[in-house]
Amino acid sequence: MERIPVLRMGPLLLITIQIDMHDKLALQLQDDVTQRISEWGSTGVLIDISSLEIVDSFIGRMLANIAAMSRVLGADTVVVGMQPAVAITLVELGMSLPGVRTALSVEAGMELLYGASSLTQSGIADERSEA
Amino acid sequence: MNVLKRELLPLKSSNDVVIARQRVRQSSIGLRFSLVDQTKLVTAASELARNVLDHGNGGEMTVEELANGSRTGIRLTFEDWGPGIANIEQALTDGFTTGSGMGLGLGGSKRLVNEFSIESEVGKGTKVTVARWR
Numbered sequence: 662m663e664r665i666p667v668l669r670m671g672p673l674l675l676i677t678i679q680i681d682m683h684d685k686l687a688l689q690l691q692d693d694v695t696q697r698i699s700e701w702g703s704t705g706v707l708i709d710i711s712s713l714e715i716v717d718s719f720i721g722r723m724l725a726n727i728a729a730m731s732r733v734l735g736a737d738t739v740v741v742g743m744q745p746a747v748a749i750t751l752v753e754l755g756m757s758l759p760g761v762r763t764a765l766s767v768e769a770g771m772e773l774l775y776g777a778s779s780l781t782q783s784g785i786a787d788e789r790s791e792a
Numbered sequence: 793m794n795v796l797k798r799e800l801l802p803l804k805s806s807n808d809v810v811i812a813r814q815r816v817r818q819s820s821i822g823l824r825f826s827l828v829d830q831t832k833l834v835t836a837a838s839e840l841a842r843n844v845l846d847h848g849n850g851g852e853m854t855v856e857e858l859a860n861g862s863r864t865g866i867r868l869t870f871e872d873w874g875p876g877i878a879n880i881e882q883a884l885t886d887g888f889t890t891g892s893g894m895g896l897g898l899g900g901s902k903r904l905v906n907e908f909s910i911e912s913e914v915g916k917g918t919k920v921t922v923a924r925w926r
Contacts, residue, residue: 681810681813681814682810683806683807683809683810684806684809684842685806714817714831714834715813715831715834715835715838716835717835717838717839717842718839718896718897718900719838719842744831745828746827746828746830746831747831749828749831749832750828750831750832750835750904751835753832753900753903753904754835754839754896754900754901754903754904755886755896755899755900755903756896756900
């Protein structure tokens with residue numbers, strides 16, 4: 662079956678959504694992420710949506726669900742790379758993704774996650790503590 | 793008003809919703825809609841197509857490319873033969889839902905288009921027509 666890959670990078674899960682998802686695929690991703698968190702003890706989830714041309718209420722709900730479920734399992738979620746046209750449309754649709762942390766780029770998202778779990782990895786946390 | 797092109801697409805599975813979105817995107821690029829306008833129309837189409845599937849037990853979407861003088865636009869008609877909507881005003885209210893969704897589908901998509909109309913009869917089905925002009 663078709664699946665969106667969930668990659669493990671140290672304590673984080675990395676997910677890049679690069680295809681126009683149908684609804685079942687979105688639900689599958691929700692299951693996979695929670696499964697991986699509990700299996701690998703991940704403390705952060707980074708979801709890159711820079712390739713998504715639209716986020717409708719279904720996908721928005723999926724992102725909010727992943728963030729909430731991860732939270733309950735002890736992991737923080739950051740959604741990164743939303744296109745400006747998608748942001749405008751999403752807010753007009755009536756969804757501002759409450760409870761979902763966002764960042765402009767993968768780098769900014771990583772920094773948020775490493776900061777949140779106070780991990781000393783790849784110098785990011787070190788730089789922060791000096792600042 | 794002239795209809796330049798008309799196409800009918802089935803909405804029977806969640807994959808049909810993906811195809812419908814892509815078809816609307818193609819028309820809006822063809823008529824040189826701005827990226828924000830494309831995104832709004834495709835998002836509205838996605839919401840309405842999913843409604844047809846989830847609440848109307850499937851149906852169809854008609855895409856029409858329109859010309860009105862110097863203006864061009866796209867009209868989308870979503871039709872199902874499902875249970876219909878008893879209280880349309882309530883269905884258009886943000887947050888009202890009969891399913892597991894967030895209740896943003898109808899009211900939200902109305903905000904994303906220039907024209908919106910809905911006809912529904914209990915036991916017969918629902919027809920939603922939207923248009924966006926360039």
